[in-house]
Every structure is written in C-alpha cells, then in structure tokens.
Amino acid sequence: MKIRLAFLVSTALIAASSMAFGAGTGGVIDVATIGEPPTLDPMASTVDIVGMTTQHIFETLFTFDEQWNVVPLLAETMPAISDGGKIYDIALRQGIKFHDGSTMTSADVVASIERWIAIASRGKQVAAYIDSVRAQGDNAIRITMKKPYAPLLSLLAFNNSAAVIIPKANLADPLTKIIGSGPYMLKERKADQYIQVVRFDGYTPRKEAANGLGGARKAILDEIRFVPVPDANTRLEGAISGQFDYADSLAPEGYGRLSASTASDPVVLKPFGTPILQMNTKQGVLSTKELRQAVQVALNPEDMLLAAFGNPEFFTATGAYYPEGYAWHTDAGVARYGTGDPEAAAELMKQGGYDGRPIRILTSRQYEFHYKMAQVAAEYLKASGFKVELEVFDWATLTTRRADPALWDIFITHGPFPPEPALNGWMSDSYPGWWATPGKAKVIEPFLTESDPEKRKALWADVQTTFYEEAPVFKVGDFNALASKGKMLQGLHASPWPYFWNVSTNKKH
Structure with missing residues (x-):
C-alpha cells in the first residue's frame, strides 16, 4: 500500500543527493542525539535512537523508498510470492561483504531471521505465522508461512526492532560483536561520549538511484560521531554555534534562533x-x-x-x-x-x-x-x-x-x-x-x-x-518535529530517523 509521509522541510536546505555524490569523499560530522542508546543490537530494541544509529552499520533484506513502498536492499529483487501469499522466495545480492571481511550467504540470512523471530518484538509479531525459513542454495532463501500475513515485508524492512542480517558466526544474545554490512562500521564507542562509525571501504551500494532509504547508499563522509546530549538546550546551543552538524529533537521555541543562526538551519518534519x-x-x-x-x-x-x-x-x-x-x-x-x-x-x-x-x-x-x-x-x-x-x-x-x-x-x-x-x-x-x-x-x-x-x-x-x-x-x-542541520551539510534528506549516507560536508574539522 502506497503511503506518503508528508515531510515539510522548513527552509530550502536539503540539497539534492547528486550534489553529495559529486563532492568526493571525506569529512567528519557530529550528530547530537537525545542520549546514549541502551544497546547497539537493532533487533533487541524498539528505541528510535538505536535504529537511527545502527542503520548505518547494519542492513535488512528490504527497506523503504521515499513514498514508503518496500524496496529491496540486501535482497536482489522483490520476492516471488506464491501459494496464495504463503511462500516468499527471496534472491540475495551476491558478493556482499560484512565488516569482518566475510561474505554474506543464505546461511547468515536464515540464522539472522531466526534470531529476529526469537528475540525481537517485531519478529515475535510474525513468529506464529511463519512455518519455516530455509536456504535455497547459497544465494536465496524461502520463507514459508502457515497462512498469509500482509505486513511481513514491512516488518522485514523496518529499522526498528530490525531484522538485520548479521554473520552467522557472530550471532549471540546479547550481541557481543557489532558487525554488519552497512556503509559505515563501528570504530569506537565511549559510553556517554560518542559512538564513532567510519566508512566501510568494502561496501557495495545498490545500482539504483538513491530513493528515500532505498537505492544507492554511498559513504561519502569519512566518519560520523553520534554524540549523546541529553539536555535539549545544550543541543540547541551546539547547533547554533556550529558545534553540531545535526541536532535531533529540539524544542519548538528554538525555531526562531535557529532561523537566525549563521551555522545551522531549522528542519521541520510535518507531521512527524x-x-x-x-x-x-x-x-x-x-x-x-x-x-x-x-x-x-x-x-x-x-x-x-x-x-x-x-x-x-x-x-x-x-x-x-x-x-x-x-x-x-x-x-x-x-x-x-x-x-x-x-x-x-x-x-x-x-x-x-x-x-x-x-x-x-x-x-x-x-x-x-x-x-x-x-x-x-x-x-x-x-x-x-x-x-x-x-x-x-x-x-x-x-x-x-x-x-x-x-x-x-x-x-x-x-x-x-x-x-x-x-x-x-x-x-x-x-x-x-x-x-x-x-x-x-x-x-x-x-x-x-x-x-x-x-x-x-x-x-x-x-x-x-x-x-x-x-x-x-x-x-x-x-x-x-524540529531538528537542525549545519549549513555546510549537503545531500541530507529529512526523515524521522535521520541517515547520513549520501551526505557530504565542506566543514573542516
């Protein structure tokens, strides 16, 4: 079902992603978040700050385009659905590398989905409807349902309590190794200071043009630092001063000051x-x-x-x-x-x-x-x-x-x-x-x-x-919702869960 989220960006501040692609690679940005995520295991939490951060590290079989249609991500194409909506045959992209250098196979995908069904709240929603998840050779899987379940692909696409694909060898509960297939990889986490992710040079973007969360994801920035800043006023002041390239969840009364800032612009998502x-x-x-x-x-x-x-x-x-x-x-x-x-x-x-x-x-x-x-x-x-x-x-x-x-x-x-x-x-x-x-x-x-x-x-x-x-x-x-974007940031698209692939900056650190 096609559903459009009506995002209104308050000023003409969102540059086309093609501008970012032409900017070359490089740059470091600081993103002020509302606090420390309770985990970096995207399956284990429905907390937005977890999904916002980990979507740069981990990926799902499917995702959403800008009109919130489900589109393939680690899947090669949309699934072939048969038997009255009970069988989903999913071809997988080949040659996908994880951050540890291993190559994704159907064994990783099957094990990841089985873990998601067992521990994730959204996986548990569908668990009673799934009969089996099986590999079909190295590069395809089949999900067989006990009966049709309309939201399946949306659940597999969502970045919240997410069905991310993880190397089978690293599966554990709780997750001890933060290794995914995304455009950025975890370098360092210092509790209450920052989560530092850096470009994964082994990443292969999809060939389609960027479209919402779908299409090509290009790691243009060298590094993204997610900085927990629990106080909303501190986030606002950091945005106005230029300390933060993006600041999430700001109070509406800060809109006027952001509009007058020489370092940042307001971003309004309406309705959020x-x-x-x-x-x-x-x-x-x-x-x-x-x-x-x-x-x-x-x-x-x-x-x-x-x-x-x-x-x-x-x-x-x-x-x-x-x-x-x-x-x-x-x-x-x-x-x-x-x-x-x-x-x-x-x-x-x-x-x-x-x-x-x-x-x-x-x-x-x-x-x-x-x-x-x-x-x-x-x-x-x-x-x-x-x-x-x-x-x-x-x-x-x-x-x-x-x-x-x-x-x-x-x-x-x-x-x-x-x-x-x-x-x-x-x-x-x-x-x-x-x-x-x-x-x-x-x-x-x-x-x-x-x-x-x-x-x-x-x-x-x-x-x-x-x-x-x-x-x-x-x-x-x-x-x-009100957020802020540094004037030097290019290629950012407004989203409830801001993402920073396909984004570049002229800011010098």
Missing part, C-alpha cells in the same frame, strides 16, 4: 508523529479496562500538547491515529478521545474498583516534551481522584525499567506514523504494555491476514475502534 501514554495492561493499577478508560477520560490532550510544544503551529489535537491524507485515516472510535472530564473519570474509577494505589508515570527530560506532558497529565489525573507518582529517568534507564511490568503503570513515548500499522509498537502483544486481549485478537487477526488494500483499510477502522474501547494507549495528538 504522535506522542502517546502507554499503559501497563498486564499488571498493576491499569490492568483493569475501566481504570484505563478513566485515564482516557480524565486527560485533556490540548492542554498537554500546549504545554509540550507551546506553539500551536507544532501540534494538532486529534484522535484519529493517522492524520488526514494518509491511507489509514479514519475517525472510527475517536468519540472516546480525551475530554478532560474529572467527574466522568471518577465514575469510571468507581466502576473499576480503584483502590488508591498510585499511578506511576515514567518519563524522561531527554525528550523535554515528554516531561511537560507528564506534568500536565499528573495534574489532570489527580483532579479526577488518582494518586500519581512522577518518576523521571534518563531515556536508557526508562527503556530498561519499562520491560518490567512491576515497575510502572504509564510511560510516555512517541513515534512517527509508520507506513504499515502493524509497525506500531503496541500492535505487538510483547511490546511493553502487553496489550493482548481476545478483543484485540478478534480485530487484528483479520487485518493482518487480509491482502486486499481496500479491505485492510476497513479492517483498520475496527482495530482503531477497539484501540479506543480497550484503551491500552492514550494518543495525545499529532506533532511536528
């Missing part, structure tokens, strides 16, 4: 995605549906968004999970979108047997807008009669704690609008929050197994209705 409050349906206060509905009714999303982003140009209070203009847009179920009604919330609390235990909200100031939303949410919940404990951690610690259902009731996160709804974390029964109910299974199973795009749209409306009825998540609204 949605912030959410993920609720713990497995254990604790919110394991009862009526109490989750009480949270849903208690919160006022407009006030939360205003506190988080300040400028109304940067957010929209809307309940539809996908915005207008997206193939998946529907208003089904949105009548339950939050209203900030403490009296109605109190009645639901009574029905759910609220026993006075506090709601523990996990949040982080590395995403300052998360923290501001958490503060407003806490006040609305208190006004409805809930006790609330606000627990603030660095992002890496938060992502570790959320894996334990005994430690929290709500955590705040965000993400872009994925091209396939199955890529939303909460669609997986194993994603923290652990939404796995008969009602969910009843609507999701037909959606996942239906191959007709138009029928899937109607089935998605049923999923969204159940999403609101069972309230595993509180969708706050839609928001635009």
